[in-house]
Amino acid sequence: xxxxxxxxxxxxxxxxxxxxxxxxxxxxxxxxxxxxxxxxxxxxxxxxxxxxxxxxxxxxxxxxxxxxxxxxxxxxxxxxxxxxxxxxxxxxxxxxxxxxxxxxxxxxxxxxxxxxxxxxxxxxxxxxxxxxxxxxxxxxxxxxxxxxxxxxxxxxxxxxxxxxxxxxxxxxxxxxxxxxxxxxxxxxxxxxxxxxxxxxxxxxxxxxxxxxxxxxxxxxxxxxxxxxxxxxxxxxxxxxxxxxxxxxxxxxxxxxxxxxxxxxxxxxxxxxxxxxxxxxxxxxxxxx
Amino acid sequence: xxxxxxxxxxxxxxxxxxxxxxxxxxxxxxxxxxxxxxxxxxxxxxxxxxxxxxxxxxxxxxxxxxxxxxxxxxxxxxxxxxxxxxxxxxxxxxxxxxxxxxxxxxxxxxxxxxxxxxxxxxxxxxxxxxxxxxxxxxxxxxxxxxxxxxxxxxxxxxxxxxxxxxxxxxxxxxxxxxxxxxxxxxxxxxxxxxxxxxxxxxxxxxxxxxxxxxxxxxxxxxxxxxxxxxxxxxxxxxxxxxxxxxxxxxxxxxxxxxxx
Numbered sequence: 001x002x003x004x005x006x007x008x009x010x011x012x013x014x015x016x017x018x019x020x021x022x023x024x025x026x027x028x029x030x031x032x033x034x035x036x037x038x039x040x041x042x043x044x045x046x047x048x049x050x051x052x053x054x055x056x057x058x059x060x061x062x063x064x065x066x067x068x069x070x071x072x073x074x075x076x077x078x079x080x081x082x083x084x085x086x087x088x089x090x091x092x093x094x095x096x097x098x099x100x101x102x103x104x105x106x107x108x109x110x111x112x113x114x115x116x117x118x119x120x121x122x123x124x125x126x127x128x129x130x131x132x133x134x135x136x137x138x139x140x141x142x143x144x145x146x147x148x149x150x151x152x153x154x155x156x157x158x159x160x161x162x163x164x165x166x167x168x169x170x171x172x173x174x175x176x177x178x179x180x181x182x183x184x185x186x187x188x189x190x191x192x193x194x195x196x197x198x199x200x201x202x203x204x205x206x207x208x209x210x211x212x213x214x215x216x217x218x219x220x221x222x223x224x225x226x227x228x229x230x231x232x233x234x235x236x237x238x239x240x241x242x243x244x245x246x247x248x249x250x251x252x253x254x255x256x257x258x259x260x261x262x263x264x265x266x267x268x269x270x271x272x273x274x275x276x277x278x279x280x281x282x283x284x285x286x287x288x
Numbered sequence: 289x290x291x292x293x294x295x296x297x298x299x300x301x302x303x304x305x306x307x308x309x310x311x312x313x314x315x316x317x318x319x320x321x322x323x324x325x326x327x328x329x330x331x332x333x334x335x336x337x338x339x340x341x342x343x344x345x346x347x348x349x350x351x352x353x354x355x356x357x358x359x360x361x362x363x364x365x366x367x368x369x370x371x372x373x374x375x376x377x378x379x380x381x382x383x384x385x386x387x388x389x390x391x392x393x394x395x396x397x398x399x400x401x402x403x404x405x406x407x408x409x410x411x412x413x414x415x416x417x418x419x420x421x422x423x424x425x426x427x428x429x430x431x432x433x434x435x436x437x438x439x440x441x442x443x444x445x446x447x448x449x450x451x452x453x454x455x456x457x458x459x460x461x462x463x464x465x466x467x468x469x470x471x472x473x474x475x476x477x478x479x480x481x482x483x484x485x486x487x488x489x490x491x492x493x494x495x496x497x498x499x500x501x502x503x504x505x506x507x508x509x510x511x512x513x514x515x516x517x518x519x520x521x522x523x524x525x526x527x528x529x530x531x532x533x534x535x536x537x538x539x540x541x542x543x544x545x546x547x548x
Contacts (some may be wrong), residue, residue: 037378133289160309171391174377182394183344225380229423230387286426 005251016250018143019260021151022204023216023242028158029200030221032193035173039218040104041092044111045085045198046214047118049205050135052084053077054118057128079208085205087196088114093194112198135209147207154200162235170231208261215265216242219272226275245271297324299479300345301449304354307340313352314340316503322496324446325477327470329490331521332500338483339373339451341498341505345481346370346449362446366396369440371450374456375432379425385401385411385435386420392439410438414468430461448472449481454489466493488521491529491537510537 009016033042056077062275092107122128162169171179180186204213224237249264256263293298298321305318316335317329318495322328330338343349344356347365362368369392377383398406411417419427427435435452440448450469454462470493472478490497490510497514498507501522506513514537519527528540 034407037380043336127361130546167391170387171394174374174381174391175372177372178370178391180348181365181372182392182443183365184345184394225382229382230384231381232387234382275543278447286423 001255003253005254008254012254014143014145014148014205015260018147018151019212019250019264020243020246021074021148021155022208022213023220023264024239025151025155025158025200026204026213026216026222027069027224027242028155028162028235029197029237030217030219031224031238032169032173033197033217034221034225035170035231035234038092039102040107040111041089042197042201042217043089043200043214044092044114046210046217047111048088049081049202050080050132050196050210051114051118051121051137051204052080052202053126054121054132054221055084057125057131058078060119061122065213078203081206082189082199082202084114085202086195089194089198090191093190115190118233130259135205136211151160151207152205154203158196160198166232166235172227174231174283192240212261215261215268216246219265219268220245223268223271223275226272226279241268290404297359298322299324299453301357302341302354303357305344305351306350306353307337307344307349307354307469309340309349315505316499318354318505320498320505322481324479325473326479327473327495328479328481328498329494329496330468330481330483330500331490332485333335333483336500337484337503337505338498338500340484341500342449342451342481342489359446361411366443367446369443369445369448371436371440371448372525373451373453373455375436377424383424384420385416385422385427385438387423388435389420389438389442390443393418396443397411401529406442406444409444410442413441413472414438415464428461429457430464433457433461433465437465437468437509445478447479447481448482451483452485453482454484469493487539487541488528490514491539514539 030042033039056079056117060076088110092103092110111249117130119129167183168179169191171182172184172186172193177187179189201213201217204216208216220238220242221234223241224234228234228237245263245267249267250260252258253260253263292389300320300322302318302320304490305315305320306313307315307318309376318341320341330341332338340349344351345358345370354463386407389410390403392410393403393406395514400509402504407420408417411420414437416431416434416438418429424432436453437448437450440450442484448469454465457465466489469480469482473480473495482490482493496508497510498505499513499518499522506518514529516527516529519529523541523543529537531537
């Protein structure tokens with residue numbers, strides 16, 4: 001099995017590396033999402049980036065002029081995915097205050113508008129509809145050398161940022177009221193974390209599709225939450241879980257000729273079930 | 289930054305301070321002088337601006353008018369410890385008492401040794417020694433409240449600000465928290481600002497009281513502020529105040545026994 005995987009390396013190494021790097025990046029960002037209890041926001045942000053891609057595909061199919069050739073470029077699709085996911089992250093980060101709509105309501109609206117809009121925009125374009133379905137199901141993880149550099153840079157910046165300000169990040173995520181009381185400015189913090197979430201999700205969706213992106217965003221962090229006794233080690237455990245599940249998932253997918261994204265997400269779900277069981281057993285033992 | 293405040297030195301002074309949110313004015317003319325080593329109770333019915341004044345001292349809202357002076361020794365809030373009304377941490381998240389308390393060090397430069405010393409000191413102060421590794425969610429309500437106080441104390445604050453910290457606690461836990469704070473004030477000359485609407489505990493523990501009512505604040509030493517006619521005007525009920533020889537005071541709500 002391993003040998004088959006090694007044999008496939010020359011052909012698919014970009015895909016494997018980008019898949020693992022996306023897992024690593026989203027697992028780090030996902031700890032914040034899970035710590036702030038914003039899993040549904042993760043889903044809405046992922047869905048919003050598919051709306052951006054659908055809109056880009058729609059614009060491309062509606063305009064045939066040569067001068068607008070850039071509308072068909074891959075970079076334009078990625079940019080639209082990122083722009084829409086950043087906008088969704090910023091929008092869902094608002095609300096919840098007095099006289100405003102709740103977070104859940106805003107997030108639900110973003111999710112549903114994106115889900116319905118993405119399909120409606122490309123419904124009369126066979127290629128567009130196919131592309132959106134492919135993105136939603138993460139049927140292919142497409143990657144280039146440039147993606148490897150991009151995601152490597154994002155992982156490094158995220159890890160360094162978290163390491164440099166881990167206590168502030170923790171306090172902001174865990175207890176914003178206290179964070180404000182000790183002088184942290186919550187609005188810029190919320191802005192930066194939402195924008196970073198949008199950037200990470202938007203770029204990942206373009207390469208790996210929604211299922212893999214959303215799975216890597218929440219599942220490793222949830223596994224870590226159930227295995228760790230503190231929040232801080234979750235920032236180490238979640239990426240390790242994501243990369244290990246990605247490695248095993250890709251090997252299995254290669255051997256059984258299954259889609260790697262689905263295999264990895266299924267493995268992460270299995271790991272989460274085991275983690276729930278471990279936590280339950282630990283709790284029972286502690287009570288005794 | 290590490291300049292300490294001396295006993296009886298003024299640490300917070302407000303002159304004609306007006307506070308509010310947007311166009312709404314909550315407090316109109318606040319004149320308060322708080323000195324190091326005093327135990328202040330901010331007292332008054334709900335919605336009268338007690339928390340608003342605290343938020344201003346913490347720098348979370350800006351004055352609409354007037355002046356608010358905070359001792360430079362308090363730095364950019366490094367030397368202020370704050371205990372919020374409630375802690376909204378996601379209860380499904382794993383955390384230990386140690387991790388929770390150390391979150392209080394945000395904005396303070398420490399090394400690992402100093403961190404450990406501060407942690408042990410703070411836990412010892414609140415009676416949670418040896419519980420650093422314990423799951424925060426396995427603590428009782430009273431212990432969690434003490435952990436909140438420890439999170440504020442780990443900053444080694446010159447001023448400890450507590451916003452209704454005994455809300456939701458049973459009598460025993462409330463008493464334990466108050467006794468601990470009184471001890472901290474008595475032994476360490478810790479300056480404490482305590483927000484509550486509970487007249488009885490303010491009468492018992494305060495050295496100074498700020499009474500909040502209808503956008504105004506009446507502030508000063510307990511004996512000066514805790515007057516029968518003032519309390520009856522603010523709360524709209526008859527009260528009796530009695531002082532014991534040890535310096536404590538008790539407030540009884542309603543007409544004295546035997547009166548008709």
